[in-house]
Amino acid sequence: AREGERLDARTQRSRETYARASAHLAGGVASSYQLRDPWPIYLEGGQGPRVRDVDGNEYWDFHNGFGSMVQGHAHPAIGEAVAGRYPLGTHFAAPTEDAIVVGDELARRFGLPKWRYTNSGSESTMDAIRIARAYTGRDTVMKIFGSYHGHHDTVMVSIGVEYDKIGDPDNLASLPYGAGIPQAVVDMTVAVPFNDAGAMERRMQRLEQEGRLPACVIMEAAMMNLGVVLPEPGYLEAVREITSRYGVVLIFDEVKTGLCIAPGGATEKFGVTPDMVTLAKALGGGLPAGAIGGSAEVMAVVEDGSVYQVGTYNGNPLTMAAARASLLDVLTPEAYAHLDRLNDRIVSGCQDIVDRYGLPGYAVGIGSKGCVTFSPQKVVDYESFKANQDADLSELAWLFNMNRGIFMTPGREEEWTLSVTHTDEAIDAYLACFEELARDLTA
Numbered sequence: 001a002r003e004g005e006r007l008d009a010r011t012q013r014s015r016e017t018y019a020r021a022s023a024h025l026a027g028g029v030a031s032s033y034q035l036r037d038p039w040p041i042y043l044e045g046g047q048g049p050r051v052r053d054v055d056g057n058e059y060w061d062f063h064n065g066f067g068s069m070v071q072g073h074a075h076p077a078i079g080e081a082v083a084g085r086y087p088l089g090t091h092f093a094a095p096t097e098d099a100i101v102v103g104d105e106l107a108r109r110f111g112l113p114k115w116r117y118t119n120s121g122s123e124s125t126m127d128a129i130r131i132a133r134a135y136t137g138r139d140t141v142m143k144i145f146g147s148y149h150g151h152h153d154t155v156m157v158s159i160g161v162e163y164d165k166i167g168d169p170d171n172l173a174s175l176p177y178g179a180g181i182p183q184a185v186v187d188m189t190v191a192v193p194f195n196d197a198g199a200m201e202r203r204m205q206r207l208e209q210e211g212r213l214p215a216c217v218i219m220e221a222a223m224m225n226l227g228v229v230l231p232e233p234g235y236l237e238a239v240r241e242i243t244s245r246y247g248v249v250l251i252f253d254e255v256k257t258g259l260c261i262a263p264g265g266a267t268e269k270f271g272v273t274p275d276m277v278t279l280a281k282a283l284g285g286g287l288p289a290g291a292i293g294g295s296a297e298v299m300a301v302v303e304d305g306s307v308y309q310v311g312t313y314n315g316n317p318l319t320m321a322a323a324r325a326s327l328l329d330v331l332t333p334e335a336y337a338h339l340d341r342l343n344d345r346i347v348s349g350c351q352d353i354v355d356r357y358g359l360p361g362y363a364v365g366i367g368s369k370g371c372v373t374f375s376p377q378k379v380v381d382y383e384s385f386k387a388n389q390d391a392d393l394s395e396l397a398w399l400f401n402m403n404r405g406i407f408m409t410p411g412r413e414e415e416w417t418l419s420v421t422h423t424d425e426a427i428d429a430y431l432a433c434f435e436e437l438a439r440d441l442t443a
């Protein structure tokens with residue numbers, strides 16, 4: 001309560017802004033993920049690793065736009081690319097040179113030859129699923145229980161529900177995430193637990209007997225919405241083997257992992273090549289770019305015109321200029337080495353604090369991403385997260401950070417993302433704040 005009151009007192013202008021915003025923005029925000037009780041924190045600007053709210057509070061940004069800003073805010077190279085493009089015209093709905101260069105670079109990074117663009121992660125996963133359905137001639141979609149893949153109906157299923165209400169791991173019920181999702185669509189999506197290749201195999205067998213093998217398995221190779229949950233050794237290889245054997249398209253949703261944990265994302269990091277990859281977030285360096293990559297065989301259904309992979313703004317010249325600068329000028333091998341070094345520091349620093357103060361939890365990270373998971377047991381999937389993770393402690397840690405100038409993703413399910421502009425000073429600030437929390441909790 002004390003930390004909550006303190007944040008309220010520091011954000012009175014946000015409170016006033018909320019009252020004004022609520023007149024014509026539903027809930028005072030632009031997206032339901034921006035909602036917060038008692039009011040959202042409205043931001044004014046950001047440069048490099050720092051952001052500023054409308055009350056003038058300054059923060060080190062560890063939220064980074066849900067991981068979209070791994071380049072840091074207002075990066076000059078991206079600014080120049082966008083400013084240079086603007087006078088040449090910003091939209092033609094015709095392909096431009098930058099779209100070709102970005103496609104070449106993505107093919108090199110992810111080892112998949114054929115690419116198309118979208119404007120968001122949701123569009124990327126929606127189109128990838130349609131391509132997989134067209135390629136296989138099947139309707140069912142298999143996803144990982146608890147995973148978020150965007151806001152279209154097919155994937156707004158089996159997330160954010162009370163696990164104990166929905167059945168055993170081999171027979172997880174499909175439940176809609178919020179209202180307005182047709183039951184017929186929900187029924188076409190089946191979910192299996194993460195890190196459990198046996199459950200996936202058994203579900204495939206059952207679906208085969210029922211005559212409804214899935215078109216695809218869509219998954220994050222490392223889950224990024226339960227904090228960070230890494231794949232257990234051998235799991236991704238087993239998933240690759242199972243999906244190949246059943247003729248199921250394997251889609252790695254790399255909207256979060258993509259350009260943030262390695263140049264070629266989880267695909268490169270874990271050395272397992274899916275049939276398709278979906279990207280968005282960090283691709284555009286703060287502009288709304290998304291992409292889908294696939295094998296020549298799967299993407300043939302796009303090339304032969306049987307699937308309409310379309311969108312007025314796909315490959316928009318401004319977003320492509322930003323993506324080109326991001327990929328070629330900002331997210332260089334040196335930038336990834338910098339992110340790895342800083343992330344090693346913050347993860348091992350947090351773990352050291354957890355150990356010294358005997359906190360119930362552990363630190364985990366990969367590439368630019370990580371978190372402290374407040375759970376005495378290791379989280380390996382949604383069930384173990386729901387059963388063990390301490391939501392109150394997560395909320396307290398968030399308030400504590402915000403009151404000490406550390407801007408973090410709200411809620412218990414998100415992780416930090418570092419940017420290439422973060423420095424040791426930012427890591428020191430984070431660790432000092434976490435140590436103060438640990439001291440307070442154990443005093």
Ligand code: PLP
Binds near residue numbers: 120256
């Ligand atoms: N896929 C994953 C793994 C995501 O984390 C998200 C967003 O958080 C999406 C897809 C949807 O992306 P967008 O919000 O750009 O539609």
